[in-house]
Amino acid sequence: MLTPTVAVYHGSLINPTTLTSYEAIPNCLIAVNAHGNIDWIVHDVKDSSIQETLLQKGLLDVNIVALQEGQFIMPGFIDTHTHAPQVPNLGTGYQYELLEWLEKFTFPMEANFQDLDFANQMYPSIVKKFIASGTTTCCYYGTLHLESNKVLAGIVHSLGQRALIGKCNMDRNCPSYYIEPSSSSSISDTQEFISFVHSLPPGPSNNPSNPLVYPVVTPRFAISCTNQLLSSLQNLVHSDPRLHIQTHIAENPKEVEFTKELYPDCEHYAGVYDSYGLLRKNTILAHAVWLGEREIDLVKEREAGISHCPTSNFNLRSGVAPIGKYLDRGVKIGLGSDVSGGFSPSMLVTMRNASIASTVVALQYNPTNAPIEAGRFTNRQLPLATLLYLATKGGAEVCALDKQIGSLEPGKSFDALIVDVSNSGSTLKGSGINPAASISTAALNLSSRDILERMLERFVFCGDDRNISAVYVQGKLIGGTSYA
Ligand SMILES: Nc1nc2[nH]cnc2c(=O)[nH]1
Numbered sequence: 001m002l003t004p005t006v007a008v009y010h011g012s013l014i015n016p017t018t019l020t021s022y023e024a025i026p027n028c029l030i031a032v033n034a035h036g037n038i039d040w041i042v043h044d045v046k047d048s049s050i051q052e053t054l055l056q057k058g059l060l061d062v063n064i065v066a067l068q069e070g071q072f073i074m075p076g077f078i079d080t081h082t083h084a085p086q087v088p089n090l091g092t093g094y095q096y097e098l099l100e101w102l103e104k105f106t107f108p109m110e111a112n113f114q115d116l117d118f119a120n121q122m123y124p125s126i127v128k129k130f131i132a133s134g135t136t137t138c139c140y141y142g143t144l145h146l147e148s149n150k151v152l153a154g155i156v157h158s159l160g161q162r163a164l165i166g167k168c169n170m171d172r173n174c175p176s177y178y179i180e181p182s183s184s185s186s187i188s189d190t191q192e193f194i195s196f197v198h199s200l201p202p203g204p205s206n207n208p209s210n211p212l213v214y215p216v217v218t219p220r221f222a223i224s225c226t227n228q229l230l231s232s233l234q235n236l237v238h239s240d241p242r243l244h245i246q247t248h249i250a251e252n253p254k255e256v257e258f259t260k261e262l263y264p265d266c267e268h269y270a271g272v273y274d275s276y277g278l279l280r281k282n283t284i285l286a287h288a289v290w291l292g293e294r295e296i297d298l299v300k301e302r303e304a305g306i307s308h309c310p311t312s313n314f315n316l317r318s319g320v321a322p323i324g325k326y327l328d329r330g331v332k333i334g335l336g337s338d339v340s341g342g343f344s345p346s347m348l349v350t351m352r353n354a355s356i357a358s359t360v361v362a363l364q365y366n367p368t369n370a371p372i373e374a375g376r377f378t379n380r381q382l383p384l385a386t387l388l389y390l391a392t393k394g395g396a397e398v399c400a401l402d403k404q405i406g407s408l409e410p411g412k413s414f415d416a417l418i419v420d421v422s423n424s425g426s427t428l429k430g431s432g433i434n435p436a437a438s439i440s441t442a443a444l445n446l447s448s449r450d451i452l453e454r455m456l457e458r459f460v461f462c463g464d465d466r467n468i469s470a471v472y473v474q475g476k477l478i479g480g481t482s483y484a
């Protein structure tokens, strides 16, 4: 039976298409059905033609959301790597590199979440922060605790965000107060967590193959897992090819060295995960700052994706990932806020740092900006179109959810943002100076495409939560400044 259209959005659309291009089209009409999927999109529908177009589509009585001047609609952001229980540590401990930072700040904070009262108190505001920043799909690491991860999953589900949530597996090289007692308990807790997440209702899609919350198998990183644990995780993921996998890889030189010591039989870091069947097309590999050439080939061959976490890589002095090179090699790339290695849950901040990281790579290669022979992306600053792609469609590919999300197209879920960069928007009242909203382009006599491009640029480089007036997941309004 046909699902009825229940809402139609009218206004400017910004939509990623390829790594180097995006649509920027005024006067689009986007129809969304009762299950939160996009039915159709028609371009260039002036105000005066809306009713006629709706009649042609057989729609007599439908809710129209008309965007105002200075607003545009775009796909929601996809954060491919972050740690929900580290949000209380935002901005803390950046004088240390990874392994010391974990020991001194991160493990002590995560251990607090054993207390379910603490988890119930903290997680709602944590998840709301990610939603307010426009993240419609978020890949969360939880803690090692089964019950508090269930709390996190329940809260994410009830707030309506799409998410992948993982219970950490970690049974060695962790402090005694924050370590799993055995590989077998790690596995049984993981199985119970997966069953719990699978038992949550699918959400507005009403379709079990398009749920809101997915479980993701989460060996914290090779250092914190025994061979026995990795081997049991191999059996677990082998039994269900749909299960997502997330882990960290080659983030910091000392971490890489220690990993090699622990796995002397493996050729390299990526080889550790590969030898346990953990590299596949729904594997998300966070950081990947220090991959060797053969590791890049292996990641590409297995169709695994990389979550680029530039803010965290700067803060913990992990290094600068050669993302342009990975893109030229055809590796799937998304962006990760990696809170609290990253100091912000915002994907806008992550996009800015991805831009700066690519600029650092370009300047190291070519300090005087001389004309050069370079790859399409290798050693170059990433352009705006690429930043947009990585934060949306690229993220969807990394999560192996690109058939459903990442761009606004008929048949996909309506996971979208209404962005407001006008200075008259009621959404910005009382919020102080917001640089993204402070410049009028009216006097510049620009084409509509150019105006939209400037609006997007300003949003990406100067915007924040105040410019996000609506956040929709699967057609449902779940956040933004217009949300009560
Ligand atoms: N950035 C980061 N890297 C890790 N490697 C293992 N655990 C972590 C973590 O919590 N954050």
Ligand SMILES: [Zn+2]
Residues within 6 Å of the ligand: 081, 082, 083, 248, 286, 338, 341
């Ligand atoms: Zn991380």
